[in-house]
Amino acid sequence: MSEGSGDLENGNQGLSVVHVTIPNQPVQVQSVIQSNQPSVIQTTGGTGSVQTIQVVRVANVDEELSSDDSEAKKRREILARRPSYRKILNDLSSPVNKMDEESNSSQSQDGDHETAQNLTSSANAVHYQQVVPAGTIQLADGTPVSQGLQTLTMTNSSPTSASNAGAGSTTIVQYAQGPDGQFYIPVGGTNVQAYQIATSLPQGVVMATAGSPMSSPQHMSEEGSRKRELRLLKNREAARECRRKKKEYVKCLENRVAVLENQNKTLIEELKALKELYCQKEG
């Protein structure tokens, strides 16, 4: 769990440009892309057998992050009605917006793992799909958890971005108990699940013990505190995921800006060239 300042992940402000040789379309290209953002593969033309494919993340320009209103109350109301990042990213995952309709594009599903993506390019369409490897579960120091531990599994319904794209993926939060009675809970980011030692069993994970009635007042209070612990744990995970999505969304917007600026530049140059051509014909 790293803290401290830093740039936006990878400092990736521009486009990832992939050069693909296409002798006979369609062509299959395999590339490893770290970013998990919903992406569009744009074919930007190319001559001969070389075609340039831009891997860009797209954002819905219509969605704005914040309003200029300074009044907190009003702002809250606005925020309350603002579509969630999940919805926004769903939009991003849906067939591309108008700007990209001109280009050849498709969208990706995203995940938190380093992703191998198969790019398939055809004359007018480029598709790619992700192959998401299973996550590794280990202690923070690298010790695998799987051996010699009693693993308790609890579904944590925090949706991944894959589910944003409609793929429906559920994060499984696993708790493991060591032979010494210590509990291990997941820590760290979403890329690699590491486990840290916890002093108590997370809430909602009930260890069934013989002869312990579940209805005693003491147990009720324990139940309450366990429920709270579980809620906090889930909320912690949800907040983490939410922040990740927010960063993703901001990156989408930034990349969108880059794409639009690029397109604007191209159009201006095109206009300039046409003007010159026209002037030459006139003269």
Next chain:
DNA sequence: TCTAAGGTGCGTCACGCCTG
């Protein structure tokens, strides 16, 4: 070297929305 300011991430709370 020290310190203040700014940036970033995290955990928690509150609240609205969604769903069974």
Next chain:
DNA sequence: CAGGCGTGACGCACCTTAGA
């Protein structure tokens, strides 16, 4: 309608950097 979920807001800790 209750419970779960997503997310903004807030406070805190830590890091970086610029200026004294």
